[in-house]
Amino acid sequence: MNYYTRLDENTIICDICPRHCRLKTGQSGFCKIRVNTGKSIEIPSFGHIAAINIDPVEKKPLYHFYPSSRVFSIGTYGCNMGCRFCQNYSLTKINSNPFDLKKYMPVQIVEAALMHGCKSIAFTYNDPIVFMEYAISVAKIARKNNLKTIAVSSGYMEEKPRIEFYNHIDAANIDLKGFDEKFYSKNCLAHLKPVLETIKYIRYQTNCHLELTTLLIEGENDSDSMLHKQCEWIAQNLGENTPLHFSAFHPAYKFNNKNRTSYETLKKACKIAKSYGLNYIYTGNVHSIETSTTYCKNCTKPLIVRDGFRVLEYNLDTSGNCNHCKTKCDGVFT
Secondary structure, eight states: OOOEEEEETTEEEEOSSTTOOEEETTOBOTTSSOEEOSSSEEOTTTTBOSEEEEEEGGGTTOSSBSTTOEEEEEEOSOOSOOOTTOTTHHHHTSOOOGGGSOBOOHHHHHHHHHHTTOSEEEEOSSOGGGGHHHHHHHHHHHHHTTOEEEEEEOOOOOHHHHHHHHTSOSEEEEEOOOSOHHHHHHHTSSOSHHHHHHHHHHHHHSOOEEEEEEEEOTTTTOOHHHHHHHHHHHHHHTOTTSOEEEEEOOOOGGGTTSOOOOHHHHHHHHHHHHHTTOSOEEEESSOOSTTTSEEOTTTOOEEEEEETTEEEEEOBOTTSBBTTTOOBOSSBOO
16 A cells, blocks of 8 residues: 655655656645655645545435445545536645644444444545545444445546555545646646546446546536536446436635526536437436436336435335336446
8 A cells, every 4th residue: 555656765655646746855745734754645634534424325315325324524725627617626626734634543433433324435625635544444343343335536647546545445436627638728727538438447447336426617627518528428338227426516716706507507517418318317506306206217217216315215125126126227226
């Protein structure tokens, strides 16, 4: 788990993500979490948690992974992305002192999740790649206690840590922030290609359940051409059964002057996704039973009817098959 390259006595390159931050002794990376301690790249704030909540799994969002189950969600400060539209900027962008936060050893997180009747533990709010060592420590104990693990991530990471990290993760929602290199470079201070590589790796090289989310921002990443390219890539590279969530942006951080995304824009994106044969398309951050419901890909009847994060109706048998036509619904349900 030593993902770094030593250049000289005082300089180490962090190799967790494509930024490859070049750090002098005592210096932290772009993420503000990973530090050159002189010996290696470490997380001095290991276990200091900025946010803890018990959520429905639908809030991650994961719609095809143990629907309506409870998730013990945790996150820290810092992030390796530079998104100007960050919806969690109070955690990812503010230079707070993590040592002011209460420290939880990995076993304490697992014990708390079990005590609250949770099915899984989610590493979320900020990107778990920046606290990867802590997340893996929690995940190892979680598996021994029959708890699942979830990563909510931008997918911006290098190949070797990607392999180790997703060996311990049961489900992931990857935030595909747009489908244009210029958008990623300008608004995320990052690149698109490593994200696509992570998505394909999860899909084909792991047993990890995969869903995607795109936060649509009008005038930035919602053009017809960009959405067509994205949906075509998903259909061709991941298959038609990968759940895709289009979420509404609300003004935040450096995009505080932007408009909130309209439902019409989300519906347009859903229509484009449907034209490429994608079977499971959803909207988020808006109230719509129609576009929050899972439909059978064969008979098109509603399988899981949702109102926000609440499941109102469940029409799958114990094997995850449609009660009407017996077609398998893609996902993890039992």
